[in-house]
Amino acid sequence: MFHRFFTGLRAAKIPVSTREYLTLLEALDKGAIGPSLDEFYSVSRAALVKDERNFDKFDKVFAHFFEGVEALGELFQKEEIPEDWLRAEMKRHLTREEMDALDAMDFDELMKTLQERLEEQKERHEGGNKWIGTGGTSPYGHSGWNPAGVRIGGQSKNKRAAKVWEDRRFKDLDSDRELGTRNLKVALRRLRRFARDGAEEELDLNSTIRATAQHGYLDVKMRPERRNAIKVLVLFDVGGSMDPYIEMTEKLFSAARSVFKNLEYYYFHNCPYEAVWKSNLRRRSETTPTYDLMHKYPGDWRIVVVGDASMAPYEITHPGGAVEGWNEEAGGTWLRRIAETWPNLVWLNPQPEKWWPHTYSIQLVREIVGPERMFPLTLDGVDRAMKELAKR
Numbered sequence: 001m002f003h004r005f006f007t008g009l010r011a012a013k014i015p016v017s018t019r020e021y022l023t024l025l026e027a028l029d030k031g032a033i034g035p036s037l038d039e040f041y042s043v044s045r046a047a048l049v050k051d052e053r054n055f056d057k058f059d060k061v062f063a064h065f066f067e068g069v070e071a072l073g074e075l076f077q078k079e080e081i082p083e084d085w086l087r088a089e090m091k092r093h094l095t096r097e098e099m100d101a102l103d104a105m106d107f108d109e110l111m112k113t114l115q116e117r118l119e120e121q122k123e124r125h126e127g128g129n130k131w132i133g134t135g136g137t138s139p140y141g142h143s144g145w146n147p148a149g150v151r152i153g154g155q156s157k158n159k160r161a162a163k164v165w166e167d168r169r170f171k172d173l174d175s176d177r178e179l180g181t182r183n184l185k186v187a188l189r190r191l192r193r194f195a196r197d198g199a200e201e202e203l204d205l206n207s208t209i210r211a212t213a214q215h216g217y218l219d220v221k222m223r224p225e226r227r228n229a230i231k232v233l234v235l236f237d238v239g240g241s242m243d244p245y246i247e248m249t250e251k252l253f254s255a256a257r258s259v260f261k262n263l264e265y266y267y268f269h270n271c272p273y274e275a276v277w278k279s280n281l282r283r284r285s286e287t288t289p290t291y292d293l294m295h296k297y298p299g300d301w302r303i304v305v306v307g308d309a310s311m312a313p314y315e316i317t318h319p320g321g322a323v324e325g326w327n328e329e330a331g332g333t334w335l336r337r338i339a340e341t342w343p344n345l346v347w348l349n350p351q352p353e354k355w356w357p358h359t360y361s362i363q364l365v366r367e368i369v370g371p372e373r374m375f376p377l378t379l380d381g382v383d384r385a386m387k388e389l390a391k392r
Contacts, residue, residue, distance in 0.1 A: 002028075005065045009048060012057045016048045023047050038285055059281045183379050184255035190386035191230055191260075191302065231262040233297050233342075237307025238267050238280060240323070245350035248377060249306055252348070256304075264297065269324055270311040271331030272338060290334060294341045302389045303342040306377065308351045309365040316364045335368045345369065346385040350377040 002025065009016045024047045027033055033043050041062060049058050204223040211219035234256060236249065256263055266276035266288065275287035314321035316332040339345060347369055349362070353376045356362045366374050373388075375381040 005061070008061045008065055009058065012061050014049065014054045014057055014061070015051075020048050038282075041281070055279075059279055063281055184252055184382060185259050187379055187382040188255055188259040188386055190383060191232075191389050229262070230260060231297075231301045232256065232260045232264070232304060233293075233301050234263065234265040234304045234306060235272055235276065236265060236267050237270060237305075237309075239269050241308055241310045242350070245308065245377070248350055252306065252377065252382070266293065268307075269322075270307070270315050271322065271334060272305075273322055273327045273331060273334055274329070290338075294337070297342075299342055299344070301342060301344065303338070303345040304385070304389075305338075305345065305347045305369075306350075307347070308349055309347070309362045309374075310351060310359055311361045313360050313364060316361060316368075332364065332368055335365065339369045339373075344389055345373055346389055347374040348377045348381065348385060349374055352376070353381075 006016065006021045024044055027043055027047070033039050044062070045055070045058055049055060202223055204221040207221035207223070208219065211221055234253075236253070242249070253265070266272075266278060267280055267283065268276045272290055274291075275289050276293060277283040277287045279286060311331075312321065312323075315323070315330075316335070317330055319328055319330050320326050321330065347365070349356070351359070351362070356366075356374075362374075375385040375388075
């Protein structure tokens with residue numbers, strides 16, 4: 001396993017030496033690393049990766065080789081549901097009349113009833129309308145049909161769950177993507193404000209000519225290099241409904257890394273609630289409070305939010321609506337704070353613009369952050385978004 005991990009890193013073009021690999025094995029042999037996968041991740045990255053530009057590649061290889069080794073997330077640890085209760089061996093086919101007759105349960109009632117089912121249920125169920133199981137019309141389990149239930153395990157069928165209970169794994173965006181980013185770079189360059197800073201490392205030709213003429217000998221003058229002084233913070237929505245747009249988002253990420261020298265980025269899922277994160281592999285153990293973000297990056301930063309804004313409306317309107325855990329405050333509350341903290345904000349949405357009026361959550365997000373701030377994630381949309389930010 002460890003040798004394949006090492007060769008996998010080399011195949012990903014991470015310059016890992018045999019000496020560094022042996023050092024990692026020595027640390028394992030002497031018990032310097034505990035049984036926690038988090039500890040192994042931290043030590044192996046410190047031992048094997050010498051350049052932080054390779055952190056994303058390392059995380060991808062690590063996730064590939066150790067997928068499934070990590071313990072289930074905190075949400076599963078609260079109440080464990082036996083796996084055999086959730087085996088989808090039976091599928092019930094509903095008529096259109098039966099589907100139309102199923103009314104969505106109020107969110108608070110939905111979560112309260114789930115807690116009662118967990119306490120009462122003693123055996124596996126299939127095809128029913130009450131207990132946790134598979135098939136049927138119960139709002140709890142998977143592989144059935146209910147317009148606003150809680151999906152527990154399994155795969156998404158109807159994409160209409162109000163909440164999802166599972167250990168979800170997201171992937172970091174690859175900032176090395178170059179193919180197809182050229183036009184995006186041109187669009188992003190509309191957001192420019194040049195200033196000279198740093199060491200004097202660029203020849204100042206006019207001053208050199210003037211000084212040489214005055215003194216009668218060659219008098220070379222240098223000046224700081226002219227750089228784009230715009231500071232940009234990007235918040236990327238990842239996982240779930242954003243999966244079909246990974247390639248498009250990676251192209252934007254790669255172009256942004258190339259164009260903006262002052263660029264910071266964080267990830268969130270659906271809504272940036274009380275915390276965001278830098279690495280999707282470590283999103284449960286290494287998060288940054290959103291309040292800290294608001295204090296660290298002042299209002300003169302330009303903020304670009306990249307997300308489809310497509311989610312259950314509960315995530316925006318209700319506390320506890322987040323699919324990743326229990327949020328004390330509604331997603332809409334955090335979106336308002338972000339919009340008020342950073343007036344220089346635009347939202348890039350990969351969903352086709354013609355779909356926006358038909359998605360209720362997109363309408364809610366636009367009402368909160370401002371309808372004029374959301375643009376489609378297309379070349380024209382990025383171009384318009386950068387023009388808007390340049391005005392502010």
